[in-house]
Amino acid sequence: MAWEAVIGLEIHVQLATKTKIFSGASTAFGAAPNTQACAVDLGLPGVLPVLNAEAVNMAIKFGLGIDAEINKINAFERKNYFYPDLPKGYQTTQLERPIVGAGHVDIMLDDGSSKSVRIHHAHLEEDAGKSLHEDFQGMSGIDLNRAGTPLIEIVTEPDMSNAKEAVAFAKKLHSIVTTLGICDGEMSQGSMRFDVNVSVRPKGESKLGTRTETKNLNSFRFMERAINKEIERQIDLIEDGGTVIQETRLYNGDTDEARSMRSKEEANDYRYFPCPDLLPVVIEDSLLDKLRGEMPEMPDAKKARFIRDLGLGEYDAEILSGDQTTAAYFEATAKTSGDAKLAANWVMGELSKSLNQNEIAISNSPVTAEMLGGLILRIKDNTISGKIAKQVFEALWNGEGKDADEVIEKKGLKQVTDTGAIETMIDEVLAANAQQVDNYRAAPVEKRGKMIGFFVGQCMKASKGKANPGMVNQILKKKLEG
């Protein structure tokens, strides 16, 4: 039987505010354990929370960024449960009236078509502390620094049908929140955490199957693996006559193992009730207008502009608009070089290859956008060939010069375009390969096109790659035919 998977995501995004959602304690990452949780974050008796206006602004910006309805009156609830990293005994969150209503995030699929993933809603809430199960000899450590860090939890409709789509969605969401500047996007620090809901059903069936939820995936790669593994597990289970039970699961990316954590809890298990300490949030039109005015160019708009104004293809535009820093780097390179297409090729080619190999972020690239733009200028004005340009790039990467011109000068890489010099070189190559010249002249015309490659290669070698290839080709042909 053919099966199809159904996937919906819930994503926790840490908002990049300086202080907590209900207190003035710092949200900075990496502080010594338990130095950044204050009495409000711990919910000690007698404290009163004060809502951080910046967290509200950021949530609204997210809503505007995904074309969502903003609920101008929204409110906080208490979700009650006990856990050592939640000393308050409840999480302050939103249930009935979330700040952001329905919206959508569009993704590009492998075949180049696009798909709209519906967002059900996004709500504001506080993060809990962290339980640390290693390094404490059979005990657990509790670090409450994270308690009270502002989050938006984004809930999608079950609109994705395979792991690749889910990852494309996750990457797009990452791009949206970092472009908005509402999250630092540091997944390894837990700034974005994905819960994946997965079910399967016979292909063509319209009713949804029973789903499981795998929690807290914090890398795209782990997410893809965890989803594929779960789809496979469910199909095997059903085909063996079993049934999927609704449960919460854990996936360990280091060992590639998944296990059941607990059976699924219901909303009523949590005894939600309106938070008596916080007034409903009322959003004025003036605030909405102000925030609208502060919105940056969103990735989709940027992509459209790259296609429309810079002449990029769909795929290149998608890649280059996806990440803010990459987009800015590309635009600066295109501007310096005056050639958007070459700039796109170099950013997505040599540059990204070198960045990946050395695991360096584009923001720390030793070759700046200005340097790359300057290099491209020298290809365009025929100072160097594309091949030599790779050598120059490598030298720039290794810090062997402040710009392309200096490297070209120092290493003597200037392209030879002097007809006389090229002719002399060709004469030498032909003299040294008299037999091949005879073979060429004896060969039928349709075979010569291929045979000339040998001579071009010899000439380029003799010039250490510096001869202008177009001129070499042209002069060679004339001499061989003549």
Ligand code: ADP
């Ligand atoms: P609950 O109220 O139990 O939390 P929701 O309806 O809020 O459930 O859904 C939570 C998440 O699970 C959403 O992202 C939703 O898209 C997804 N989801 C719901 N049902 C399914 C299903 N059958 N298969 C896959 N994902 C699902």
Ligand code: MG
């Ligand atoms: Mg839910």
